[in-house]
Amino acid sequence: MRNARLLVAALRDPGALADPDWSALIATARAEQLIGSLAARLENLPIPQKVTQILAAARRESTHQRTRALWEAEMARRALAPLGIPAILLKGTAFHAANLMAAEGRSVGDLDILVPRERIGEAEAALIAAGWERMKEAGGYDDDYYRRWMHELPPLIHRDRDRMIDVHHTILPPTARPTPDAAALIADSIALESGLRVLSPADMVIHAAAHLFADGDLAGGLRNLWDIDRLLRAFDSADFRRTLAERADLHQLRRAVALALRLAARLYGSPIDRAWAGRDRLTDRLFEARLLARNGWGQERRALLRFAFYVRSHWLRMPPAMLARHLWIKATR
Amino acid sequence: MRYSLALKIGSVVFRVGSAWRAPIDALGALYTGYPAAADGICDFTVRLEPEKPWRRWLRPSLSIQGDYILPDAAPMALAHGLLAAEMGMNLQMALGQKNWLLLHAASVEKDGRALILTGESGAGKSTLAALLGERGWRLMGDEFALLDPESGALHPFPRAISLKNGAIRVMEGEAAPDRFGPRLDGTPKGAIRHLRPNADALARMEEPAAPALILFPRFGEAAAARAVGQAETFMRLTQASTNYVALGRPGFDALTRLVATPAAAIDYPDTAAAIELVETLWSEAA
Numbered sequence: 001m002r003n004a005r006l007l008v009a010a011l012r013d014p015g016a017l018a019d020p021d022w023s024a025l026i027a028t029a030r031a032e033q034l035i036g037s038l039a040a041r042l043e044n045l046p047i048p049q050k051v052t053q054i055l056a057a058a059r060r061e062s063t064h065q066r067t068r069a070l071w072e073a074e075m076a077r078r079a080l081a082p083l084g085i086p087a088i089l090l091k092g093t094a095f096h097a098a099n100l101m102a103a104e105g106r107s108v109g110d111l112d113i114l115v116p117r118e119r120i121g122e123a124e125a126a127l128i129a130a131g132w133e134r135m136k137e138a139g140g141y142d143d144d145y146y147r148r149w150m151h152e153l154p155p156l157i158h159r160d161r162d163r164m165i166d167v168h169h170t171i172l173p174p175t176a177r178p179t180p181d182a183a184a185l186i187a188d189s190i191a192l193e194s195g196l197r198v199l200s201p202a203d204m205v206i207h208a209a210a211h212l213f214a215d216g217d218l219a220g221g222l223r224n225l226w227d228i229d230r231l232l233r234a235f236d237s238a239d240f241r242r243t244l245a246e247r248a249d250l251h252q253l254r255r256a257v258a259l260a261l262r263l264a265a266r267l268y269g270s271p272i273d274r275a276w277a278g279r280d281r282l283t284d285r286l287f288e289a290r291l292l293a294r295n296g297w298g299q300e301r302r303a304l305l306r307f308a309f310y311v312r313s314h315w316l317r318m319p320p321a322m323l324a325r326h327l328w329i330k331a332t333r
Numbered sequence: 334m335r336y337s338l339a340l341k342i343g344s345v346v347f348r349v350g351s352a353w354r355a356p357i358d359a360l361g362a363l364y365t366g367y368p369a370a371a372d373g374i375c376d377f378t379v380r381l382e383p384e385k386p387w388r389r390w391l392r393p394s395l396s397i398q399g400d401y402i403l404p405d406a407a408p409m410a411l412a413h414g415l416l417a418a419e420m421g422m423n424l425q426m427a428l429g430q431k432n433w434l435l436l437h438a439a440s441v442e443k444d445g446r447a448l449i450l451t452g453e454s455g456a457g458k459s460t461l462a463a464l465l466g467e468r469g470w471r472l473m474g475d476e477f478a479l480l481d482p483e484s485g486a487l488h489p490f491p492r493a494i495s496l497k498n499g500a501i502r503v504m505e506g507e508a509a510p511d512r513f514g515p516r517l518d519g520t521p522k523g524a525i526r527h528l529r530p531n532a533d534a535l536a537r538m539e540e541p542a543a544p545a546l547i548l549f550p551r552f553g554e555a556a557a558a559r560a561v562g563q564a565e566t567f568m569r570l571t572q573a574s575t576n577y578v579a580l581g582r583p584g585f586d587a588l589t590r591l592v593a594t595p596a597a598a599i600d601y602p603d604t605a606a607a608i609e610l611v612e613t614l615w616s617e618a619a
Binding site: 022023026027030031048050051053054056057058060061063064067297298299 | 334346348350372373374375376378380382398399400401429430431432579580581583
C-alpha cells in the first residue's frame with residue numbers, strides 16, 4: 001500500500017493482518033504517533049518475534065508517558081486548587097485520567113486544561129508561581145496574538161520538568177465562525193476520584209472533532225480520528241447519540257462533528273448515527289486523502305493537498321483581512 | 334525511497350533510505366560482511382532527504398530524517414552522506430531505543446566478561462576499544478552499550494567504529510586497509526574515518542557478556558587510576574545514558590545492579606599507557 005491505509009487497516013482489524021510490510025507499518029505508526037495504540041491493538045496476536053519486541057518497547061514508552069502525563073496533571077491541579085479553579089483536562093491526559101479505552105497506548109505530549117475565561121489571568125499567575133515559565137516574549141506579536149485571538153494562553157513550560165501546558169478558556173479560537181458554549185463545557189464536566197475533571201462524553205467527542213476539522217490542518221489527524229473512534233465505541237448508546245447531536249448544535253459544531261463521525265466510520269468502522277451524520281459526501285474523500293498522505297517510509301506525501309488544507313486551517317481560524325495581516329507579519333519577520 | 338539498504342548491527346535492524354545513491358553505496362561497502370536480517374523486519378527507519386526539494390540536484394544538501402529526529406539538526410553535505418547515515422542510526426538508538434538501558438559507552442569482551450569504557454566525547458573510548466579489539470579482546474561496540482534490564486547482561490552493538498582526527502592514523506597502523514571507509518574531511522567533528530570491526534566481532538555480534546569492569550578514561554594526563562565508588566558510578570552512568578529516565582523503574586533497577594561492578598577512573602598520556610592500565614586493572618578485577 002502506498003499510503004497510511006495499512007496503518008488504518010491494522011488498527012481497525014488487527015486480526016486480519018496477513019503478512020504485512022512490518023517495517024512500513026511500524027515507521028508509519030511512529031510518524032503518526034500511533035505506535036503505542038498499534039502495540040495495544042496487536043497485543044496477544046500471533047506476530048513475528050521481532051515485531052513483538054518492537055511493540056513491547058512501544059508499550060514501555062506508553063506506560064512512561066502515561067505516568068508523566070498524570071503527574072503533570074496532578075501538578076497543575078495542586079497549583080490551581082488553592083484558587084478553587086478546577087483543572088478540566090482535555091485530550092490525551094483526560095483519556096488517561098478517566099481510564100478510557102482511548103487511553104490504551106495513547107501518546108501524550110503537552111498538558112491541555114480548560115479553565116473559565118474570567119479566571120484565566122489568575123490561573124496563569126498561579127502556574128507561574130508554581131514554576132511554569134512563559135515561552136513567548138511578553139508583549140511580542142506572538143504573545144499578543146495568543147492573548148487577543150486564541151482560545152488558549154501562550155504555552156507555558158515548567159522550568160524543572162520541561163513539560164508544556166496549554167491553558168484553554170474554550171475549544172476554538174474566538175475568531176473562528178462557530179462559537180462553542182464554554183460555560184456549558186465547564187458546567188457539565190465530570191469530577192474524577194483523583195480530584196481532576198474531564199469533559200462530559202459528548203463534549204469530549206465534540207472537542208476532538210472541533211480540533212481536527214474546525215481548527216487544524218489535519219497533520220497527525222489519523223491519531224485524532226482514532227481518539228474519536230475509541231470514544232464513540234466506548235460511549236455508544238441511543239442516549240449518547242441523542243446527547244451528542246444536541247450538544248453539537250449547542251456548540252455550533254454540527255458540521256465538524258458530522259464530518260468526524262462520517263470519517264471515523266469510513267476509516268475505522270466506528271459506530272455512528274448515520275441518519276444524523278449524513279451520507280458520505282464527495283469532499284469526504286479529500287479529507288480521507290489528506291489523512292492518509294504518508295508513505296511506508298513515514299514520509300509525508302501529496303504536498304499540494306497538504307498545502308490546501310494548511311490554507312483551509314487559516315481560513316477557518318480567522319476572517320480574511322485578519323488572515324492577510326497575520327500571514328504578512330509571519331512572512332516578513 | 335529511491336535507494337535503500339537494511340543493516341543489522343547486533344540485534345538491531347535499520348532501514349536506511351536515501352534520495353541519492355552515493356550514501357547507500359558507501360554504507361553497503363563499509364558494512365560488507367554484516368549478516369542480513371533474517372525476517373527483513375526493521376527496528377528503525379532512517380531517511381536521507383534533500384533539505385528542500387531542489388536541493389537534491391542543486392548544491393545537494395542532506396537532511397537526516399527518520400522515526401526519531403532532532404527538529405533543529407543542521408543539514409549536511411552530500412559528500413558526508415555516510416556520516417549522516419551513521420548519525421541517523423545513532424539518533425534512532427539514542428531517542429527510540431527502549432528495549433535496553435542505553436549507555437553511551439564503548440565495550441569489549443574477554444572470556445564472556447565485559448569491560449565498559451565510558452566518558453565524555455574526546456575521552457578516547459572509541460580509540461581504546463578499537464585498539465583492544467585488535468589485541469585479543471572482542472569489540473562489542475564503540476558508541477553504545479546495551480544493558481538488558483532483566484538479565485543484567487551487556488549486548489553488543491558493533492557498528493563501524495567512528496575514528497576521529499588523530500585516532501585515524503593510530504588505527505591505520507593496526508587494521509587492514511580494506512576495513513576502512515573513505516576519509517571524510519571537514520565534518521562538524523573534524524576528520525572522520527570509519528573502521529569495520531574484525532570478523533570475530535561480527536560473527537559474535539549477538540552474543541552478550543556479563544559486565545565485569547567499568548572504566549572512565551580521560552586522555553591527556555599522566556597515567557593514574559583511582560577507584561570510583563558505587564554512588565559516583567551511578568551518577569556518571571545516568572549521565573551517560575540516553576534513556577535512563579524514559580525506562581523508569583526498570584532503568585533504575587538495572588543501573589543499581591550494574592554499579593556493583595568494580596569501577597575506576599583512569600588518566601592516560603598515550604595509548605600504550607592506556608592499554609597497560611586497562612590490562613592491569615582487568616587482571617585485578619578478575
